[in-house]
Structures are given as C-alpha cells and as structure tokens.
Amino acid sequence: MNKAIPVILFFFIAVLFYSCGKNKQEQNVQSPGQEVAYSPDKDAEIQQYNLKVKEEQAGNRNPYDTLALISYVLKNNPQGTYLVNFDKTLTFNVPKPAVIYLRQSDGIYILAVIARSKPGERLIEPKNVVGYDQSFINLDSTKLGTAFFYLTLFKGENDTFTKIWETPIPDHGGFNNMAMERWAYNGTPYCKVDFHYARGIGHIDYNYFFINGLTQLPHLLMTYKGIDFQRTIANVNNDKYPDYYEYLYYDLPDRIYAKDSVAFIWDVKDSLYVNTRNHRQTRPY
Numbered sequence: 646m647n648k649a650i651p652v653i654l655f656f657f658i659a660v661l662f663y664s665c666g667k668n669k670q671e672q673n674v675q676s677p678g679q680e681v682a683y684s685p686d687k688d689a690e691i692q693q694y695n696l697k698v699k700e701e702q703a704g705n706r707n708p709y710d711t712l713a714l715i716s717y718v719l720k721n722n723p724q725g726t727y728l729v730n731f732d733k734t735l736t737f738n739v740p741k742p743a744v745i746y747l748r749q750s751d752g753i754y755i756l757a758v759i760a761r762s763k764p765g766e767r768l769i770e771p772k773n774v775v776g777y778d779q780s781f782i783n784l785d786s787t788k789l790g791t792a793f794f795y796l797t798l799f800k801g802e803n804d805t806f807t808k809i810w811e812t813p814i815p816d817h818g819g820f821n822n823m824a825m826e827r828w829a830y831n832g833t834p835y836c837k838v839d840f841h842y843a844r845g846i847g848h849i850d851y852n853y854f855f856i857n858g859l860t861q862l863p864h865l866l867m868t869y870k871g872i873d874f875q876r877t878i879a880n881v882n883n884d885k886y887p888d889y890y891e892y893l894y895y896d897l898p899d900r901i902y903a904k905d906s907v908a909f910i911w912d913v914k915d916s917l918y919v920n921t922r923n924h925r926q927t928r929p930y
Contacts, residue, residue: 847871
C-alpha cells in the first residue's frame with residue numbers, strides 16, 4: 646500500500662500539469678478573438694478593411710448604394726454599430742443587408758436596421774444577433790455582447806446621407822427580415838420588422854406605422870404568433886391608429902387552441918394600448 650502512494654501522487658501531478666497546459670493553450674487560442682471583441686479600434690479597422698474589399702469587388706456603384714450606406718454608418722455612429730443583414734433563407738446563400746429603398750417625390754429614402762453594442766460590454770458580432778438560434782440571446786445576451794436594434798430612416802442627397810429619424814426596436818437578438826406592408830383598413834403603410842422567437846416556436850413582428858408620413862417618427866405596434874400565443878392587427882374604434890386582438894389559448898394535454906380574444910385600443914392621451922375589458926391593463930406597444 647505504501648508503494649502505491651507515490652505512484653498515485655505522480656499520476657495526480659501529471660494530470661494536473663496536463664490540464665493546466667491545455668487550459669493555457671485554449672486561452673491562447675481564444676485570446677485574439679477576445680482582444681478584438683474588447684477593442685473598438687481594432688474592430689473598426691477590420692470593418693473598414695472588409696468594406697474596402699467589397700468596394701473593390703463591386704461593379705457599378707452609385708453614391709447611395711448599400712456599400713456607401715455601410716460606410717456612412719461606420720463613420721457616423723459609435724464604434725460597435727453595424728448595418729445588419731437579413732437572415733439567410735438557404736444554407737449557402739449570401740445574406741443581404743437589411744435595407745429598403747423608397748423613392749419619393751423629393752428624393753430617395755432608405756429604411757435600415759442598425760445594431761449597436763452596449764457601451765462597456767464586449768462588442769457584438771452581427772452574425773450573433775441574426776437568425777433563429779440567436780433569438781435565445783434574449784435569455785443571456787451579455788456573454789456575446791448586448792445588441793440594441795434601431796429602425797433608421799436615411800435620405801440620400803448631395804452624394805451623402807442624412808439621418809431623418811431613428812427609433813428603437815425592443816429586441817436583442819434573432820432578427821429575421823423586414824418588409825413594407827399596408828394596413829388593410831385604410832391603406833396606411835408600415836414597415837414590418839420580423840424577429841424569430843425560438844422559445845415559443847414562433848415569431849414577433851414590430852410594425853412601424855407611418856401615421857403622419859414617412860419622415861415623421863412611426864407608431865409602433867407589436868404582433869406575434871406561436872404555438873400558444875397570438876396577437877393580430879385590427880381596427881376596433883375606427884381611428885387612424887391600429888389596434889390589436891390578443892388571443893387567449895387553452896393548453897390541454899391533447900391539444901392547444903384559441904378560446905377567446907380581447908381587444909386593445911390605442912389611447913392617444915396616455916400613449917398606451919388599453920384592454921377594452923380591463924382598463925387597468927395597458928401595454929406600451
């Protein structure tokens with residue numbers, strides 16, 4: 646028994662040294678990425694280099710194309726701010742920037758989805774905030790940095806861009822796409838910004854209604870749909886603001902189904918959505 650003790654002790658020390666060496670190797674492998682994630686200056690250099698490569702590979706250019714907009718966003722926003730891409734519809738396709746070009750009588754306007762890193766945390770990576778799996782980031786977004794999304798309207802004029810307005814999108818990850826729609830009730834145009842919601846096997850839409858025209862801050866109404874939840878756009882009180890129906894579901898062992906719905910209408914005075922059955926229950930959007 647006494648002879649076995651030195652052997653066991655030697656084996657324990659060898660395992661300890663091996664583990665320490667492996668951990669040190671892993672730290673060395675991870676350090677370059679970590680260094681960039683916490684270095685806005687180095688990240689900016691990488692973003693500018695990648696943009697330069699894309700500009701050199703591009704064909705016909707114009708002063709208001711997407712590459713010009715990316716350059717404007719990088720130069721005129723806090724470091725760690727990015728123009729995000731749509732989620733990939735196919736495994737191998739190239740994701741497109743999240744922009745919508747709108748030609749108006751007084752010029753060209755561009756709606757864009759921007760993601761900005763939270764100050765004091767590690768910088769976000771655009772790929773980590775887009776896609777179905779990335780919607781889980783809302784549970785613990787700080788490990789990969791916290792992204793703040795914004796819907797932004799730019800105007801292209803005099804060979805550059807002007808920011809007309811910027812409004813928050815109340816989500817932190819799982820961006821999917823955006824599209825222009827029209828409200829069936831009165832034809833009011835709105836921009837639907839869609840996010841995946843993996844926890845509920847569904848999606849959330851942030852609908853920005855241009856009640857007073859494109860150049861004025863839009864009105865936000867959130868809708869969603871999943872296996873046991875749903876909210877849909879509606880016209881309840883015949884005013885210019887969209888309302889919605891919230892559906893009530895029964896979750897039984899053998900089935901899930903909607904049993905009832907309740908209307909919420911927009912209270913202009915308090916800037917809140919109010920439950921028509923219980924006025925004490927309100928929602929901001």
